[in-house]
Amino acid sequence: MAAEHKKSVLVVVAHADDMEFMAAGTIARFVDELGFDVYEYILTDNSKGSYRLTEEELIDISAAEARAAGAILGLKEVRLAGYVDGELNETPINILRGQIMAVIREVRADIVMSWDPFAPYEEHPDHRHVAMATLEAAHFSGNPLFYPEHIQPPYQPAELYWFAKAPMNASLFVDISSTIDKKIEALLAHECQMELTVDMLAREAETMDIEVPMLQNPDAEQRAQLIEMGIRNFCGDLGGKTGVAYAEQFRYERVGMLETVLGMPPRGSDFS
Numbered sequence: 254m255a256a257e258h259k260k261s262v263l264v265v266v267a268h269a270d271d272m273e274f275m276a277a278g279t280i281a282r283f284v285d286e287l288g289f290d291v292y293e294y295i296l297t298d299n300s301k302g303s304y305r306l307t308e309e310e311l312i313d314i315s316a317a318e319a320r321a322a323g324a325i326l327g328l329k330e331v332r333l334a335g336y337v338d339g340e341l342n343e344t345p346i347n348i349l350r351g352q353i354m355a356v357i358r359e360v361r362a363d364i365v366m367s368w369d370p371f372a373p374y375e376e377h378p379d380h381r382h383v384a385m386a387t388l389e390a391a392h393f394s395g396n397p398l399f400y401p402e403h404i405q406p407p408y409q410p411a412e413l414y415w416f417a418k419a420p421m422n423a424s425l426f427v428d429i430s431s432t433i434d435k436k437i438e439a440l441l442a443h444e445c446q447m448e449l450t451v452d453m454l455a456r457e458a459e460t461m462d463i464e465v466p467m468l469q470n471p472d473a474e475q476r477a478q479l480i481e482m483g484i485r486n487f488c489g490d491l492g493g494k495t496g497v498a499y500a501e502q503f504r505y506e507r508v509g510m511l512e513t514v515l516g517m518p519p520r521g522s523d524f525s
């Protein structure tokens with residue numbers, strides 16, 4: 254069912270490029286087709302996102318690249334909380350969920366999107382930690398007794414979109430055939446992160462003793478080709494599951510029990 258009112262979407266992630274890898278095609282549809290306001294909240298400073306740059310260089314560069322990608326996607330705002338990359342779990346979850354809840358209340362988020370806290374496998378501690386903190390923040394943001402010190406009044410999101418590299422029970426495949434080019438463009442705005450991605454592939458090839466000519470000191474254009482190839486293969490495989498060219502997948506969750514109480518059929522997402 255298409256939204257009657259212009260929804261507000263909050264994407265909560267650990268790193269500068271998480272959203273672009275997992276959901277930028279869907280985000281572009283929220284903005285371009287549905288006219289929704291989308292806000293991105295990045296919890297870390299991305300200071301471990303390179304095999305080449307120093308932590309200090311990375312913090313400034315990755316923040317600028319996140320804002321450039323956000324501009325391509327038409328986001329209302331890209332906000333960084335600045336926690337140390339890779340060490341998010343040193344901050345207690347109650348503190349993180351309070352900060353996330355404050356932003357949910359501020360932007361009056363109808364839809365919250367993040368890493369899936371219940372995905373069966375996720376190796377990155379920052380992804381696991383932001384996922385659980387976001388789950389708790391989204392479910393209790395309507396309760397005035399949680400963080401009563403917040404300036405903004407309680408607000409209850411209604412829909413949650415969870416993404417994962419190893420998803421559990423993905424229930425929503427969003428057709429991103431119309432926005433795959435924008436997804437790739439937004440990803441390529443993360444130059445230092447795409448360099449890291451290609452460096453990781455090169456190290457993998459080295460470990461496996463595989464000769465990959467494209468990975469031998471690729472220049473920026475060759476890196477872009479590798480990233481585009483990877484994204485088209487990944488999103489193309491997901492699209493094949495539902496008979497479209499390209500897709501992104503989510504575990505879609507509706508918050509609350511209103512439909513059950515009123516005996517209404519459960520409402521689907523804006524893409525159902």
Ligand SMILES: [Zn+2]
Binds near residue numbers: 267268271377380
């Ligand atoms: Zn990440």
